[in-house]
Amino acid sequence: MSVYPSLAPFILKRPWLxxxxxxxxxxYTSAAxxxxxxLRADDLIVxxxxxxxxxxxxxxPQMAYDRVYRLRRAxxxxxxxxxLPKDQWTKPEEDTPYLEPLIAQIKAEAKEKAALDALTIVKNH
Known part of the structure; x- marks a missing residue:
């Protein structure tokens, strides 16, 4: 589950696309x-x-520190x-999601909580 709408799953299921x-x-990633x-892509999330x-x-704590360091350096x-000098640029293999999975987990927890809060118990007589 992504933070932003994405066509990526649709495209990735079709090898020709x-x-x-x-x-x-x-x-596009280079042009950005x-x-x-x-920076990493998840550093750009508002x-x-x-x-x-x-x-x-x-x-x-270490990931949070690294994120703040990257943002301040940028x-x-x-x-x-x-x-930055080219040897300090973020490499494509380093640019992995670290915040999106947590956001998806939080959204899933909120959805589950809403479902449980809306649950009604009916007693049979």
Whole structure:
């Protein structure tokens, strides 16, 4: 379950579509520029959502520290209008979701809680 609507599952189920869209996806990720600032895709998720704030609180301390470090380093690069040296860019294999799974878990828990809260008990006489 993704934070944002996505066509990815539809495309990934069809090899011919995957083959067609893979170069476009690679180009788009490079053009977005976040990796040149040392960021990961989940670093770009807006923190104004309550589920995202809960997910951030569930991050292990080291992951939370690394995230803050990446964000501050990217902000400093932005202020200086410079990119990181190429050896410090985020590599594609490092750009794995770390926050989205937690957000999906929180949403599933909220859905389950809502279902349980709406549960009515009927006594048979």
């Amino acid at each position: 995957t083959k067609m869209f893979k170069p476009l996806a690679t180009w 520029g976040y990796r040149q600032l040392g 923190e104004e959502n309550e589920d995202v704030l809960k997910a951030l609180k569930r991050l292990p 902000q400093q690069c932005s202020l200086m209008q410079k990119l």
